[in-house]
Amino acid sequence: MNLLSFRYFLEVSRHLNFSKASEKLRISQPGLSQQITALENELGVKLLNRTTRKVTLTEEGEYLYKKLSPLFENIERTVNELTEKKVVPQTTVKIAAVPSAASLYLPQMLTMLHKEFPDVEFYLQETTSTQAIELINRQKSHIAYIRTPKDTATLKRQGFNFIELERYPLQLIVAKSHPAAHQKTVDLKELQHEKFIHYDRQQSPALYDLLEQACLVAGFRPKTFCVGPEILTIASLVANGLGVTLIPQDMATLLDSSKVSAVNLTQQTLHSSISIIWRNSDYVPLITQTILRLVNREQAPSATG
C-alpha cells in the first residue's frame, strides 16, 4: 500500500472520470485503472462504481474521499509553500545588531513581531557591523542591523540585500569639563589639536571612515589616542578627558548625558545610518519576510535592495 494509490484515487474521485484524472496525473489511463483496482483489492473494499459511461463513488469511496481529501490538500499546500513560495516555518529568529540599533530599533520591531508570532523565540547578538555581516554570510543570523558602510555597492555585489533606515548627523562627544561642552555648535576645525578616540578600521569601518572623512573635510588628520573601544568605553574615556570623538546622533542618545556632552557640528555634511541586511537566498523564511515588510512599511521612502 502506498500513498500514490490514494493520491490517484482522490484525483479520480474529483473528476469522476478516469481519462481526465489520468491526464491530470500525467499517467496513462490503463495504468490509473490498474492502480485503482489494485488499491481496491488491497483494501478489500470497492471504492468506485464503474459503468461504461459513468464513474461514481461507493459509500466506502465517499467516506475515504472525505477523510483523505483534506489531508492531501494539506500536504500539497505545504509542498507548495516550500517549493514555490519558498516559505520556511521558523521557531527561532536570529538577529545580529550593532549596539545603537539594538537599543533604537529592536524593541519596537520585536513588539510587532511578537504580536504576529507569539511562539517564536528571538536570539539577539550585539556585535560590530563587520561581525554582523559575517554572521549573515555564515547563515548564523537571519538578518542584521549594521552601520551602513560607505561602499554599499560591494554589499550588493556580494549578494546582500539591504534597507537603509533613518540617517543621523555626526555629533562631537566631549567631557562635561571641555570648553566646547556648553556650545550650541562647534566647528570641527577648532579641534584639530585634540586627541580622538577612534574606531577600529576592521570592525567598525563605517564609523572609521566617517571620522576620518569629517576631519579631512575640516582640513586635518585626527590625532588618535585610542582605537576600537565599545560605545560605553568611549563614553568613559571621553568623560575622563582622555580625548574627544565623533559619533552619529543615534549613538549619542545612548550615552550618559551627565558625564559627556553631544555637540552639533557647524558643517553637517556627513551622516550615518543603520541598515538592515539579509542574504539573497532561495528560501526566505516567513518571519524574515515579515520583518522586511514591517521595515518597508515604516521606511518606505528609503527602501533599497
Place this chain on the structure above:
DNA sequence: TGTTTGCAGAAACGTTGTGA
C-alpha cells in the same frame, strides 16, 4: 444502426531501484 465515448484487460517493452 453505425459511430462515439469511456473503462478494462493483455502483451510487450522501458525505467528505476535494490540486492547479490
Place this chain on the structure above:
DNA sequence: TCACAACGTTTCTGCAAACA
C-alpha cells in the same frame, strides 16, 4: 555489473452505453 521486481507506458482489443 547483472538479475530481478515493481511500476509505468504504449498499443491493441473488447465491451457497453449514449447519441445522431
